[in-house]
Amino acid sequence: MTRTHHTGPAIVTRGLTRHFTTRKQTVEAVRGLDLEIGQGELVAFLGPNGAGKSTTLRMLTTLIQPTSGSATVAGHDVVTGQREVRGAIGYVGQGNGAGHQQRGRDELISQGRAYGLSRTAARARAAELVDSLDLGAVADRKVSTLSGGQRRRLDIAMGLVHLPRVLFLDEPSTGLDPQNRANLQELVRQLHSETGSTVVLTTHYLEEADALADRVIVVDHGRMIADDTAHRLKSGLGDLVRLGFSSPEAAGAAAARASRLDGSRVEVEGDEVSLRVAAGSELVAELVGDLAAAGVPVARLEVRRPTLDDVFLDLTGRSLRESETTDQPDSQTASESEVAA
Numbered sequence: 001m002t003r004t005h006h007t008g009p010a011i012v013t014r015g016l017t018r019h020f021t022t023r024k025q026t027v028e029a030v031r032g033l034d035l036e037i038g039q040g041e042l043v044a045f046l047g048p049n050g051a052g053k054s055t056t057l058r059m060l061t062t063l064i065q066p067t068s069g070s071a072t073v074a075g076h077d078v079v080t081g082q083r084e085v086r087g088a089i090g091y092v093g094q095g096n097g098a099g100h101q102q103r104g105r106d107e108l109i110s111q112g113r114a115y116g117l118s119r120t121a122a123r124a125r126a127a128e129l130v131d132s133l134d135l136g137a138v139a140d141r142k143v144s145t146l147s148g149g150q151r152r153r154l155d156i157a158m159g160l161v162h163l164p165r166v167l168f169l170d171e172p173s174t175g176l177d178p179q180n181r182a183n184l185q186e187l188v189r190q191l192h193s194e195t196g197s198t199v200v201l202t203t204h205y206l207e208e209a210d211a212l213a214d215r216v217i218v219v220d221h222g223r224m225i226a227d228d229t230a231h232r233l234k235s236g237l238g239d240l241v242r243l244g245f246s247s248p249e250a251a252g253a254a255a256a257r258a259s260r261l262d263g264s265r266v267e268v269e270g271d272e273v274s275l276r277v278a279a280g281s282e283l284v285a286e287l288v289g290d291l292a293a294a295g296v297p298v299a300r301l302e303v304r305r306p307t308l309d310d311v312f313l314d315l316t317g318r319s320l321r322e323s324e325t326t327d328q329p330d331s332q333t334a335s336e337s338e339v340a341a
């Protein structure tokens with residue numbers, strides 16, 4: 001199969017906003033998102049439950065309309081150019097889209113037919129996908145008999161049938177065990193490098209965003225709070241250094257000296273001093289020597305590179321891992337019929 005290209009960014013959003021109105025309340029799921037994603041980028045939307053990741057994806061894939069603002073995907077407006085957008089994208093949602101009683105291969109062929117391929121072309125495309133996604137051993141089994149990981153691979157194959165220019169994956173590895181999650185990440189990476197498609201995925205797995213994406217867009221409460229490479233987001237924080245002392249007094253004295261370091265942020269808790277410094281390891285060696293000379297020897301020492309969770313904590317004052325368990329979506333069960341754009 002071949003595909004046509006447009007020039008310009010793969011995705012542009014301007015003030016993209018979506019509210020949901022239920023009987024009880026209005027939820028501002030996405031609040032004024034301004035975004036530009038270039039062709040061929042691999043981007044992760046990272047954020048806790050209820051942050052607005054799926055809602056953003058659902059607007060970009062034309063499943064729901066924005067309340068206000070605008071978005072184009074592959075050069076087409078998501079409202080006025082719905083058909084064109086749908087022709088240009090692949091979407092793998094959170095639920096498994098494939099029917100249960102059909103064989104995987106037949107699902108792929110039906111999907112190809114739905115996208116306008118002839119029967120012969122649809123068969124050929126299905127065979128190609130079975131081969132490239134390593135589905136040979138399972139393609140001729142009923143979907144209902146597949147494992148979670150196999151089914152997820154089939155879902156992705158479904159999203160790729162028409163060689164989409166932009167592939168959206170909504171939490172592709174949720175519910176998979178670590179081995180299958182790693183396999184799936186490898187598959188996404190491989191697909192991205194082989195097809196050159198733009199790939200946008202949502203995740204609440206920090207490690208996934210970190211390992212997979214060229215660019216990480218962190219969202220919280222419907223807003224974008226950071227947008228950069230994982231590496232730059234983390235290195236912007238500096239290294240995290242924890243020093244232990246023999247007493248709180250010694251820790252206080254050490255903190256006073258440590259705060260003289262350029263750009264450091266120092267906190268004291270009991271007999272421990274935590275600080276963040278750029279290029280932590282080198283400065284720490286100096287600091288430890290300096291403290292020993294000043295009669296405040298360091299008893300324990302830990303230098304840690306920041307994680308994306310530290311970035312989230314720095315931006316929001318709470319940990320992404322904690323907000324996973326505490327931020328329950330307010331009205332996840334509300335049905336679409338209750339919803340007003």
Ligand SMILES: Nc1ncnc2c1ncn2[C@@H]1O[C@H](COP(=O)(O)OP(=O)(O)OP(=O)(O)O)[C@@H](O)[C@H]1O
Pocket residue numbers: 020021022027028029047048049050051052053054055056204329330331332334335336339
């Ligand atoms: N159909 C709907 N009706 C009412 N509220 C909704 C609807 N869909 C989403 N919401 C609300 O919008 C907010 C954002 O939800 P969304 O599903 O976009 O978050 P998310 O970041 O994808 O979360 P998760 O990681 O749990 O999938 C949540 O408060 C959610 O309850």
